Amino acid sequence: MKRVSTLFLKVAVFLIGLPILALCIFVVPGIADFAAELYPDHAYLKYLVFxxxxxSAIPFYLALYQSFRLLIYIDRNEAFSELSVRALKNIKYCAVAISILYVAGLPLLYLIAEADDAPGVILIGLVIIFASMVIAFFAAVLQRLLKEAIDIKSENDLTV
Incomplete structure (x- = not known):
């Protein structure tokens, strides 16, 4: 049963990466071209959007890779190890990096939303920032709990 659930989660991690890859290939160039059309005097906005x-896609894929490694550790019965703690720490850092990159890009989203009169664009950026911070806090809590569980386990191993 455990192998089936981790296999399902591995497939889910892979499938989560596919739409983001499609967005990077097909949608991001359109957004950058749209930003350049809105502000023809500031053609450099296109490259800032890119x-x-x-x-922000780089830390996203790094976090997916760390999630995949965490599932491999669970399959190997190494869930309560320093490797798992390190993977959770890397996921936390990736989520914080995504939030920072979107906070830095929020002025670009504001310019696009202002010129196109679409305030929903800013809301999408804020949702991504909020979701990334929630993931970072959740990973930090899991990291701390896992570290405490490993410490308790090592103390019990020494006692027996």
């Missing part, structure tokens, strides 16, 4: 959105 840099911000593609830079």
């Amino acid at each position: 840099a911000d959105l593609y830079a």
Whole structure:
């Protein structure tokens, strides 16, 4: 049963990465071109949009990779190990990095929303920032709990 659930989660991690890859390939260039059309005097906005959105994809995929590694540790019965704690720490850092990149890119989203009269764009950016921070806090809590469980386990192993 455990193998089936981790296999399902591995497939889910893989499937989560596919739509983001499709967005990076097909949607991000359109958004960058749209930003350049809205502000033809500031053609460099196109490259700022590219840099911000593609830079945020890097920690996203790093976090997915760390999640996949965490599932492998669970399959190997190494869930209560320092490797799992390190993977959760990396996921936390990736989520914080995504939030920082979107906070830095929020002025670009504001310019696009202001010119196109679409305030929903800013709301989408805020939702991504909020979701990333929730993931970072959740990973931090899991990291702390796992570290405490490992410490308790090592104390019990020494006692027996």
